[in-house]
Amino acid sequence: MMKRYRNGEIWDFELENRFASNPPVILGLDGGTTSTVCVCIPILPFSAPLPDPLPFLARAVAGCSNHNSVGELAARETLEQVMADALLKSGSTRSAVRAVCLAVSGVNHQTDERRILKWLRDIFPRRVELFVQNDAVAALASGTMGKLHGCVLIAGTGTIAYGFTEDGREARAAGAGPVLGDWGSGYGIAAQALTAVIRAYDGRGGQTILTSSILQFLGLSSPDELIGWTYSDSSWARIANLVPVVVSCAESGDEVANQILQDSVEELALSVKAVVHKLGLCGEDGNAPFPLVMVGGVLEANKSWDIGKEVVNCISRDYPGALPIVPKVEPAVGAALLAWNFLMKESQ
Amino acid sequence: MMKRYRNGEIWDFELENRFASNPPVILGLDGGTTSTVCVCIPILPFSAPLPDPLPFLARAVAGCSNHNSVGELAARETLEQVMADALLKSGSTRSAVRAVCLAVSGVNHQTDERRILKWLRDIFPRRVELFVQNDAVAALASGTMGKLHGCVLIAGTGTIAYGFTEDGREARAAGAGPVLGDWGSGYGIAAQALTAVIRAYDGRGGQTILTSSILQFLGLSSPDELIGWTYSDSSWARIANLVPVVVSCAESGDEVANQILQDSVEELALSVKAVVHKLGLCGEDGNAPFPLVMVGGVLEANKSWDIGKEVVNCISRDYPGALPIVPKVEPAVGAALLAWNFLMKESQ
Structure with a gap:
């Protein structure tokens, strides 16, 4: 049963008459750690290719909906609110919704999936189709326009490679966090750079312009102070913010920074290669084409030192069929x- | 001014008559994160070599005295209590104390040192000599019997190399924590091993018996579950507990585990070499003898794969004058x- 008046006035707008009849829609949600985005699109005909640009009814944004961060109650309320906002903006109601797909990070087990499905089930009528996916799967779909085929590489603060065959097999590599060796990630690059500064300072490593660049960026005066800086708050995103500094040092010709980025390229490519190999995405002759969706700040925000481009080159040497998609x-x-x-x- | 009745009854025992006259003593304290140890030794004549075994009056143990962990008030009370216990056990009082040396981890700046000196100053008469040192310095002295000369290598959960020349210059390497590249430490070894398990599982790395050994040790059934295990509590000591598992896998001939230990050996040796080089402990010809004090579980707890021995071999190839001391x-x-x-x- 759909609960029409749950959570106070969230759904009150549906009582108005102007929504008497409206065309069927789909809600897509991206529930991240910093924000939650909900989009509402019309149901498109299955018989024709997707129009470009995609028709788009509304977009709503809310805060964090990661239940590990804000608790289950707050997470559920945020999700409900952002869906109501998107429907209201698109001039629609829950009765027009045909399907909802919620992509969230950290959905690794069926238990996670079932719990979140239950939240959604409480909000929507029974006939609404509900899907819960790992955020990497939605990232792949954002590159393939919904088709689950190929491999996505995400490299932001963390990194993961996730792939699907056309017959529904899936595989992943990395995405296990910094302790467990996601070395190609933004956090990994920045931690290597900080380490290089410490090693240059105490005599274990060669001199590098990372020292002056990072100290200036952080407003510190000595490498000593980096110890206190990392201990004071070891959040991965805070450390990963140093990636652009590392890239500009490498662009200035610094050999230490260059090597860190080169290592990151090989790590990121290795994750994709492991997935492609496991799924046989490259076909029997190794040359079959497959989509390679590239997502995340580490792969985007480069000038002359282009990490994303180098990763594609490295993958293409082994798998020439890789078709990079941003x-x-x-x-x-x-x-x-x-x-x-x-x-x-x-429907088929 | 000495406060005789501070903190309730801590010092009440000093009022008894049986302590009317007692010989001068020294208190030595090791303030760690898990426990605090205080020993009381008699003042030994400066004219003769130290007797072996060392005369020893009393030893007392208390809980954590790290003010970052338990707060300043609790830390101070723990320190005061453990010193009072040691004096009571040795049949002595504060009026017999000639000097106190407190070694604590995390004393890196003069501000830390001054704050802790002030705590001690409140407890003892003015004529008592007070010293506050980084715990690595006390570890060096525990090998050199008090002389500040040579290099100490500590490798437990973390790692640091710390050295002194006879004319009082000092240098350190590593000791900056896991984010900043203390790769040879117990945490470093264990994190590499966990990473190797994940990489073998997702296809990025070769198969290793670390997988079955670590999963069995932790009571887990799949490498997948390691992600949840590390996220649930990423304390470095908990992860470093895996070191003996890595050592026994290497002893069984596992190539991946062997390589992790070999890398750790090179990292640990590199820290020592950086300090020796910076201070010129090896003399102008590179062959001068110097004490190399080896401390910590990673260097001790080995059977046929002896990390400590390999580290010494690696250092001795460059600096044959290194005199290892446990x-x-x-x-x-x-x-x-x-x-x-x-x-x-x-006195000289």
Whole structure:
């Protein structure tokens, strides 16, 4: 049963008459640690290719919906609010919703998936199709316009490679966090750079312009102070913020910074290669084409030293069929397209 | 002014008559994160070599005195209590104390040192000599019987190399924590091993018996579960507990585990070499003898794969004058001997 008046006035707008009849829609959600995005798109015909640009009804943004960070109650309320906002903005109501796809980080087990499905089930009528996916899957779909085929490489603060075959097998590599060796990530690059500064300072490593660049960026006066700086707050994102400094040092010709980025390229490429190899995405002759979706700040924000380009080159040497794609739509749209793709498969 | 009745009854025992006259003593303290040890030794004559075994009056143990962990008030009370216990056990009082040396981890700046000196100053009469040192310095002294000369290598959960020349110059390497590249430490070894398990699992690395050994040791059934295990509590000591598992895998001939230990050996040796080089401990010809004090579980707890021995071999190839010493006394005694050595220098 749909609960029409749950959580105070969130759904009150549905009582107004102007929504008497509205065309069917899909909601796609990207629930991240810093914000939650919900998009509402119309149901597109399954018989034709997707229009470009994609028709788009509304977009709403709310805060964190990671239940590990804010608790289950707050997470659920944030999700409900952002979906209500998107429906209101698109001039629609829950009765028009055909499917919802929620992509969240940290969905690794079926228990996570079932718990979140139950939250959604409380909000929507029974006939609404509900999907819960790992955020990497929505990132892949944002590059393939909903089709689960190929491999996505995400490299932001963390990194993960996630792939699907056309017949539904899946595999992943990395995405285990810094302790467990996600060395190619933004955190990994920055931690290597900080380490290089300490090693140059205490005599274990060669001199590098990373020292002056990082100290200036952080407003510190001595490498000594980096110890206190990391101990004071070891959040991965805070450390990963140093990536642009490392890139500009490498662009200035610093050999230590250059080597750190080169190592990161090999690590990131290795994750993709492991997934491609495991799934046989490259076909029997090793040359079959497959989509390679590239997502995240580490792969984007480069000038002359282009980490993303080097990663693609490194992968292509082993797998020339890799077709690099930089998504034109955001992950929430990827989630919506994923739901659309599921509906299409069911209709066939 | 000495406060005789501070903190309730801590010092009440001093009021009894049986302590009417007692010989001068030194207190040495080792303030660690898990426990605090205080030893009381008699003042030994400066004119003769130290007797072996060392005369020893009393030893007392208390909980954590790290003010970052338990707060300043609790830390001070723990320190005061453990010193009172040691004096009571040795049949002595504060009026017999000539010097106190407190060795604590995390004393890196003069501000830390001054704050802790002030705590001690409130407890003892003005004529008592007070010393506050980084715990690595007391570890060095525990091997050199109080003399500040040579290099100490500590490798437990963390790692640091710390050295002194005979004319008082000092240098250190590593000791900056895991983010900043203390790779040879117990934490470093264990994190590499966990990473190797994840990489073998997702196809980025070769198979290793670390997988079955570590999963069995932790009571887990799949490498997947290691992600949750590390996220649930990323305390460095908890992870470093895996070192013996890595050592036994290497002893069984596992190539991945062997390489991790080999890398750790090179990292640990590099820290020592950096200090020796910076201070010129090896003399102008590179062959001068110097004490190399080896401390910590990573260097001790080995069977056929002996990390400590390999580290010494690696250092000796560059610096044949390195004289490895495994301390026979604990760091608290090292602290007491340090105070004794300072007193001796002052008397000369």
